[in-house]
Amino acid sequence: MSTPATPVTIIGAGLGGLTLARVLHVHGIPVTVYEAEPSPDARSQGGMLDIHDYNGQLALQAAGLMDEFRAIILEGRQAMRVLDRDGTVLFDKADDGTGGRPEVQRGDLRRILLDSLPDGTVRWGHKVIGTRTLGEGRHEVTFADGGTVVTSLLVGADGAWSRVRPLLSTAVPQYTGTSCVDTYLFDADTRHPAVAKAVGGGSLIVTTSGREIFAHREKGDTLHAYVGLSEPQDWFAAIDFTDAAAATARIAAEFDGWAPELTALITDSDTAPVLRPLYTLPDEHRWDRVPGVTLVGDAAHLAAPNGEGANLAMLDGAELGKALAAYPDDIEAALTEYEQAMFSRSAEVAAFEGVEFHRIDSDGNTAHGLIKMTGEKGR
Numbered sequence: 001m002s003t004p005a006t007p008v009t010i011i012g013a014g015l016g017g018l019t020l021a022r023v024l025h026v027h028g029i030p031v032t033v034y035e036a037e038p039s040p041d042a043r044s045q046g047g048m049l050d051i052h053d054y055n056g057q058l059a060l061q062a063a064g065l066m067d068e069f070r071a072i073i074l075e076g077r078q079a080m081r082v083l084d085r086d087g088t089v090l091f092d093k094a095d096d097g098t099g100g101r102p103e104v105q106r107g108d109l110r111r112i113l114l115d116s117l118p119d120g121t122v123r124w125g126h127k128v129i130g131t132r133t134l135g136e137g138r139h140e141v142t143f144a145d146g147g148t149v150v151t152s153l154l155v156g157a158d159g160a161w162s163r164v165r166p167l168l169s170t171a172v173p174q175y176t177g178t179s180c181v182d183t184y185l186f187d188a189d190t191r192h193p194a195v196a197k198a199v200g201g202g203s204l205i206v207t208t209s210g211r212e213i214f215a216h217r218e219k220g221d222t223l224h225a226y227v228g229l230s231e232p233q234d235w236f237a238a239i240d241f242t243d244a245a246a247a248t249a250r251i252a253a254e255f256d257g258w259a260p261e262l263t264a265l266i267t268d269s270d271t272a273p274v275l276r277p278l279y280t281l282p283d284e285h286r287w288d289r290v291p292g293v294t295l296v297g298d299a300a301h302l303a304a305p306n307g308e309g310a311n312l313a314m315l316d317g318a319e320l321g322k323a324l325a326a327y328p329d330d331i332e333a334a335l336t337e338y339e340q341a342m343f344s345r346s347a348e349v350a351a352f353e354g355v356e357f358h359r360i361d362s363d364g365n366t367a368h369g370l371i372k373m374t375g376e377k378g379r
Contacts, residue, residue, distance in 0.1 A: 008324070009034070009151035011141065011164050013122050015106075016297030016313030017157030018113035021121055022063040023321025029328075033117075033157075034141070034149070036127035040114055046106040047224045048077065048203075048216040049310050053100035055345075056311035059318035068112040069104070074219055077103035079202030087198065087259030095202055103202070105219060106310070128163040137292030137331065139167065153331055154293045155320070157313075160279055162299035168287040173279035176304045178230045180276045181251050183269035185223040192223070192268055198261040199223055206262055211254060215265055225265040226305075227273075229254060236275055244272035278304050284347045286339075294335050296320060301346035308349050316342055 008024055010017045013035035024031045037043065051057055051069070060069045078099040082091035114122065127144040131154070134140055139154040156164025160173050188196040196217075198204060204215040210230040218224050229236075229251070241247045251273060252266045266273070281302040294300075297313030320338045327334040 007031070007151075008153045008155065009141065009149060010155045010157050011128055011162075012156070012158035012297075012299070013037070013040075013110075013114075013124075014157060014159060014297065014313065015110060015113065015310050016317045017155070018110065018117070018122075019059050019063055019314040019317030020155060020157065020296060020321050021317075022065070022113055022116050023059075023318050024324065025117060025121070026062075026064055027321065027325035029321075029324060031121065032149075033122045034126040034128065034143070035122055035124050038125045040111070040122075040124070044107070047226075048074075048103050048218055049106050049109060050078070050101040050103050050307060051109070051314075052308075052311050055308070055315040057100075059311075059314035062318040062322060063113070063116065065112055065116055068116070069109070072104045072108040072112065073102040074104060077202045077217060079200055081198075081200045081202070081204050083198065083204065083206045083259075083262070085206060085208055085255075085258045085262070087261055092200070103216075109310075128158065131164055131167055133167060133290075133293075139293055152292055153324075156293070156295040156299040157297055157317070159298045160302045162295065164293065165295060165299050167293050168290050168295065169285065171281050171285050173281055173302055175233055176278045176280050177232070178228055178278050178304065179233070179236055180278065180305075181227040181229070181266070182271075182274040182276060183225045183227065183266055184271045185225075185265065185268060186270045187221050188217075188223045189221055192264060194261040195223060195264045195268070196221075198259075206258070213255070213262060213265055223265065225269075227251060227255075227266055233277060236277070239275075241273065241275050247273050280304050284343070286343045289332070289336055289339065291332060294320065294339060296342075300342065301349075303346075303349065306349065312345060312349065315345070 008031040010021055010033040013033050017033055021031045021033050060066055076095045078095040078101055080093045081089060084090055128141055129144050130142040132140050138150055138152055140148055140150045142148050154164060156162045158164060185192045185195060199215045199217055202217060206213045212228040213225060215223055215225040239247050239250050248266060252263055255263050279302060285301055296316035319341060323334040323338040
């Protein structure tokens with residue numbers, strides 16, 4: 001069964017797709033978002049995000065949502081600590097309220113975007129299984145339930161494994177050589193006081209060549225840790241993550257000799273460890289203009305976690321929305337302007353990604369190297 005299309009069809013109700021939908025709505029442009037998940041609360045929406053004043057906040061301004069954004073900021077979370085593996089504090093920066101990267105929960109940010117859209121804008125439970133070009137800038141999207149939609153402007157905001165990207169590019173995500181294991185400690189100040197003290201009021205970073213731990217203090221006295229290991233995927237495949245105790249012990253063994261208040265972020269987790277392999281698209285990924293279709297966010301420029309992904313996705317959405325509003329009778333002019341600027345933005349971030357610190361397996365990936373880079377970058 002074919003569904004009548006709005007002028008703009010977005011695949012994916014993540015931050016990039018929803019920001020685009022909101023900016024289009026602000027400009028009076030009809031839009032429909034199709035999302036595979038069955039509901040807004042179908043799964044956890046991830047952890048903390050620092051929303052930067054030079055990209056993510058600009059997107060929220062374009063969306064007219066700065067007041068709502070300020071209401072979900074978690075005060076004090078811009079504090080950052082860098083520790084050595086023995087627990088020695090090497091760098092400790094308090095959140096004095098002047099930083100330009102306030103922290104929010106991803107789920108809260110997604111909620112204010114969803115709440116800003118008219119009912120029915122997002123069609124839940126629509127998993128895309130295929131897309132094809134019909135010609136003259138029109139494309140057909142096929143869903144898992146057999147339904148289809150034909151649209152004159154298709155936007156892939158559907159992340160790393162985008163079903164829209166093949167219309168534009170043959171690029172596929174490649175494993176970065178690193179995976180993260182997610183853990184959580186709840187009621188940390190009372191149940192895990194030594195760990196809570198080590199993490200401090202914001203974020204904690206402990207990094208060595210091939211091994212690192214990042215932790216955030218989320219709301220509700222929760223500590224969320226990302227345990228990074230530089231190993232091939234076969235190494236992780238040999239670990240049975242369905243056996244939480246065994247998987248936890250195997251990951252913790254890789255941090256033997258680290259301070260107990262740091263390894264407790266692994267061993268004392270209140271949740272089973274969750275494996276997250278990290279993938280990336282080629283640096284400076286781009287494509288030739290194809291009428292009636294484009295990409296935003298990870299679908300366009302997937303990179304290893306660097307603090308910019310969500311911010312860039314939102315800015316992509318906002319800039320595309322503004323371009324479409326500026327060229328109401330010329331979709332191709334809007335897409336050309338958007339893509340040229342987006343390619344440039346993502347290339348700049350890819351160049352920054354090339355610095356030694358962001359290669360976990362490099363000899364330069366140390367706490368002292370991080371502190372040096374942080375000072376030089378002013379970040």
